[in-house]
Amino acid sequence: MSSKPFGGAGRHVAANGWRVLRNGLGHFVFAAAAVCLFLIGAPTVTRAQQKLVIYSANDSTLNDLVFNAFTKETGIQVETVSTGSGVLMKRIQAEKDNPQGDIIWGVSRSLLQTNKAYFTPYKSSENAAIPTDFLDPDNLWTGTNVHLLVVTQNTKLIPEGEGPKTWDDLLDPKYKGKIAFTDPANSGSAYTNATLLIDHWGGGDAGWAKLKQLFANTKILNRSTQVFQGVGTGEYALGISLEYAGDLWASNGAPVKNIYPSDGTLALMEGVAVIKGDRNPDAAKKFVDYINRKDICELMLKATFRRPARTDLDLSKLPGGMPALSSLKLLPYDENGWTEKRSETLEKLKDLIQETR
Numbered sequence: 001m002s003s004k005p006f007g008g009a010g011r012h013v014a015a016n017g018w019r020v021l022r023n024g025l026g027h028f029v030f031a032a033a034a035v036c037l038f039l040i041g042a043p044t045v046t047r048a049q050q051k052l053v054i055y056s057a058n059d060s061t062l063n064d065l066v067f068n069a070f071t072k073e074t075g076i077q078v079e080t081v082s083t084g085s086g087v088l089m090k091r092i093q094a095e096k097d098n099p100q101g102d103i104i105w106g107v108s109r110s111l112l113q114t115n116k117a118y119f120t121p122y123k124s125s126e127n128a129a130i131p132t133d134f135l136d137p138d139n140l141w142t143g144t145n146v147h148l149l150v151v152t153q154n155t156k157l158i159p160e161g162e163g164p165k166t167w168d169d170l171l172d173p174k175y176k177g178k179i180a181f182t183d184p185a186n187s188g189s190a191y192t193n194a195t196l197l198i199d200h201w202g203g204g205d206a207g208w209a210k211l212k213q214l215f216a217n218t219k220i221l222n223r224s225t226q227v228f229q230g231v232g233t234g235e236y237a238l239g240i241s242l243e244y245a246g247d248l249w250a251s252n253g254a255p256v257k258n259i260y261p262s263d264g265t266l267a268l269m270e271g272v273a274v275i276k277g278d279r280n281p282d283a284a285k286k287f288v289d290y291i292n293r294k295d296i297c298e299l300m301l302k303a304t305f306r307r308p309a310r311t312d313l314d315l316s317k318l319p320g321g322m323p324a325l326s327s328l329k330l331l332p333y334d335e336n337g338w339t340e341k342r343s344e345t346l347e348k349l350k351d352l353i354q355e356t357r
Helices: 032-040 042-049 060-074 085-094 109-114 188-200 204-217 224-232 243-251 281-292 294-304 335-340 342-355
Strands: 020-022 028-030 051-056 077-082 103-108 142-154 179-182 218-221 238-242 256-259 267-275
Touching: 051 085, 051 281, 060 077, 060 281, 060 294, 085 103, 085 109, 085 188, 103 109, 103 188, 103 281, 109 188, 109 267, 109 335, 142 188, 142 224, 142 243, 142 281, 179 188, 179 204, 179 224, 188 204, 188 238, 188 267, 188 335, 188 342, 204 218, 204 342, 218 224, 224 238, 224 243, 238 243, 243 256, 267 281, 281 294, 335 342
Parallel strands: 051 077, 051 103, 179 218, 179 238
Antiparallel strands: 020 028, 103 267, 142 238, 142 256, 142 267
């Protein structure tokens, strides 16, 4: 796998598959490699040329795990562009007349909904195991994972019993500069978390005023992975984060625990979509089916603690000790409303961040 530069690499292959070299006399001779390809046969050439360009907002641990396994099983090479989900969507928008990617993966339902015009429909063979709430009715995206919004705590910096218990606790001045949060412009989950809290704190001016208090206590980082790492390594005592990140760092020996705020949290879906005009539609469809398969969902959960969107896995028998959704207080969230207001809300959030720096 390689990381694709933002300029977009061209894919140029000679029409007849031969490589030619010009000698000093001005004649063309076939390269020795071409003879080898001829002897091996055309099917091998086709297989070698299979490639999938995936725009992923997931961290490198998950990317490497899944892409390597996918290539091993299918022979399809994966080239990845990995950055924040908001940045990836802006790239897809900019490339709409000449798409450079085939798949976008690891982005929130809000971003998928907002950008449906840039996707092509595909109904996965795994859809029967996924709740309809996590499926687009027009098959323009498919839910893959469910995240819970949590506060991660470094228990070396703040002893386990002394951390915040609620979202309101994060407003305490004693936490100023100790809380990491991702810029909502670069993260779908951070946008959802910020707008969820606006509603939770009364909505309107009252909600925005409390969010401003929270932002004044935070360090705003460019990527979600910087929040995960910052708490795991002890750079920050607390992070407004996602469930899987805390479990992953704890499993690797870091002094990290997840706090499920007692005043409520949100089950947040992320998913996958095929980019409209992609150059490798068959490979793209194979990937969508692959990452939603039961065995691959279990693989991802065991290695990276991602809750699957599909419902036929018994989480109590899998690593992580994740609480059942039924045991948690889940807050209501006006996803459609905040999705419709996304552009204007992001501008207001940007201003709020600047005011509190």
